[in-house]
Amino acid sequence: MDGKTVRVALLGCGTVGSEVARLLTEQADELAARAGAPVELAGIAVRRPDKHPELPQHLLTSDAAALVESDVDVIVELIGGIEPVRTWLLTALRKGKSVVTANKALLAEYSAELSEAADSAGADLYFEASVAGAIPLLRPLRESLAGDRITKVMGIVNGTTNFILSAMDSSGAGYAETLDEASRLGYAEADPTADVDGYDAASKAAILASLAFHSRVTASDVYREGIANVTSSDIAAAKALGRTVKLLSICERVTADDGTESVSARVHPVMIPRSHPLAGVGGAFNAVFVEADAAGELMFYGQGAGGAPTASAVLGDLVAVARNRVLGGRGPRESAHAALPVRPMGQTPTRYHISLDVADKPGVLAQVAQVFAAHEVSIAAVRQRDRLSTASLVIVTHLAPDAALRATVEEIGKMDVVHEVVSVMRVEGED
Numbered sequence: 480m481d482g483k484t485v486r487v488a489l490l491g492c493g494t495v496g497s498e499v500a501r502l503l504t505e506q507a508d509e510l511a512a513r514a515g516a517p518v519e520l521a522g523i524a525v526r527r528p529d530k531h532p533e534l535p536q537h538l539l540t541s542d543a544a545a546l547v548e549s550d551v552d553v554i555v556e557l558i559g560g561i562e563p564v565r566t567w568l569l570t571a572l573r574k575g576k577s578v579v580t581a582n583k584a585l586l587a588e589y590s591a592e593l594s595e596a597a598d599s600a601g602a603d604l605y606f607e608a609s610v611a612g613a614i615p616l617l618r619p620l621r622e623s624l625a626g627d628r629i630t631k632v633m634g635i636v637n638g639t640t641n642f643i644l645s646a647m648d649s650s651g652a653g654y655a656e657t658l659d660e661a662s663r664l665g666y667a668e669a670d671p672t673a674d675v676d677g678y679d680a681a682s683k684a685a686i687l688a689s690l691a692f693h694s695r696v697t698a699s700d701v702y703r704e705g706i707a708n709v710t711s712s713d714i715a716a717a718k719a720l721g722r723t724v725k726l727l728s729i730c731e732r733v734t735a736d737d738g739t740e741s742v743s744a745r746v747h748p749v750m751i752p753r754s755h756p757l758a759g760v761g762g763a764f765n766a767v768f769v770e771a772d773a774a775g776e777l778m779f780y781g782q783g784a785g786g787a788p789t790a791s792a793v794l795g796d797l798v799a800v801a802r803n804r805v806l807g808g809r810g811p812r813e814s815a816h817a818a819l820p821v822r823p824m825g826q827t828p829t830r831y832h833i834s835l836d837v838a839d840k841p842g843v844l845a846q847v848a849q850v851f852a853a854h855e856v857s858i859a860a861v862r863q864r865d866r867l868s869t870a871s872l873v874i875v876t877h878l879a880p881d882a883a884l885r886a887t888v889e890e891i892g893k894m895d896v897v898h899e900v901v902s903v904m905r906v907e908g909e910d
């Protein structure tokens with residue numbers, strides 16, 4: 480072993496932290512060989528030390544702030560949330576301690592501040608576990624693809640909602656009963672709001688967009704719709720067209736007619752063709768599809784959550800920062816040099832799928848088509864099926880500004896000849 484011992488403080492010992500503590504202890508020799516120096520667990524901050532008989536008692540403390548200030552080299556933060564964690568990590572970074580964290584909520588709002596603190600003190604800030612758990616994704620974006628030009632990052636980064644949508648697709652059941660089932664099986668948390676309303680996926684989209692486009696995108700910049708309004712009619716409408724419904728985080732480089740570039744970052748349900756690689760991602764799995772100029776299409780797939788899978792990503796980061804310290808260097812800095820602005824959702828080009836029940840009489844299709852034309856929305860495909868007194872009309876548009884598509888749908892909903900707007904959803908993944 481060539482380096483001095485790297486002393487690690489673990490903050491939080493819950494689902495992920497307990498797995499990190501276990502692996503750090505069980506694999507100490509292997510990790511030391513990979514890092515180039517022993518990696519020693521120097522302290523564990525927990526809320527109630529008396530509740531952790533399974534952990535080495537001499538390492539436990541309830542005073543996380545003091546542990547951060549103590550003689551440790553690396554902080555592994557697995558508590559979550561913004562404060563007091565943000566303050567502790569800033570303190571650590573400013574003192575030159577490196578930080579490994581899985582905290583997407585913190586990174587999605589404060590990565591600029593944290594990165595600046597890391598840069599000014601020459602410390603590392605690694606957060607692979609914050610997006611798509613075990614899946615190596617952030618380091619490939621930041622390092623392996625550093626020589627390429629990424630145009631799109633689109634994926635399933637929330638396991639809970641993917642589990643619910645996959646179950647709705649296979650059973651035909653509604654959203655509420657499927658959410659109940661997901662809670663019973665332990666997939667959805669007691670308070671599933673962050674997952675089902677898309678906040679978790681929006682934080683991850685902000686992190687992905689920032690890295691992919693060398694810009695600063697925060698969670699509040701990300702357009703967000705969750706899955707609570709996805710109905711069994713939407714699922715059936717998707718199926719009828721050979722599509723399925725997924726909640727996607729979509730980060731896209733958009734080039735305007737005058738050549739100026741911006742970033743679109745959004746989270747919403749979409750219909751994608753069943754032949755698309757993301758359509759086959761079932762259950763609580765995550766997958767992210769990346770498009771880059773030279774690399775073409777890439778796909779990353781695996782477990783996006785869970786104690787051990789998430790700990791795998793944390794330990795990978797820990798070995799990297801430990802190795803950097805042993806060698807006296809640091810990993811890649813934050814690169815926000817492109818500073819692309821975030822495009823408002825209304826101006827983002829999207830495509831819609833619209834299913835309507837309309838009166839079955841002459842001229843109705845023409846009237847509906849006129850509303851699209853009035854909003855300068857071009858129709859890509861129309862399918863009509865007659866029922867008794869109504870006709871079912873399915874329209875898929877070409878790309879148009881999202882605001883124009885919304886306005887079209889709103890106006891169509893008010894037409895006398897339109898009996899019901901059965902399903903409206905954005906479409907992705909097809910030409």
Ligand SMILES: NC(=O)c1ccc[n+]([C@@H]2O[C@H](COP(=O)([O-])OP(=O)(O)OC[C@H]3O[C@@H](n4cnc5c(N)ncnc54)[C@H](O)[C@@H]3O)[C@@H](O)[C@H]2O)c1
Pocket residue numbers: 490491492493494495496524525526541543556557558559560581582583584608609612783784785786789
């Ligand atoms: N669980 C997952 O699958 C998963 C996946 C990816 C990322 N993450 C992220 O990892 C982090 C940890 O998640 P988790 O699932 O392990 O959460 P958890 O709730 O199981 O664990 C957090 C632990 O921190 C402890 N804690 C709270 N305040 C503390 C304090 N002041 N001092 C010491 N300990 C304190 C809690 O008691 C709890 O044991 C979060 O940022 C989460 O978003 C989790």
Ligand SMILES: N[C@@H](CCO)C(=O)O
Pocket residue numbers: 609611612636637638639640674679783784785
């Ligand atoms: N709640 C998240 C955990 C992983 O970040 C999910 O369902 O994917």
Ligand code: NA
Pocket residue numbers: 607608609610611612613614615616617792
């Ligand atoms: Na990851």
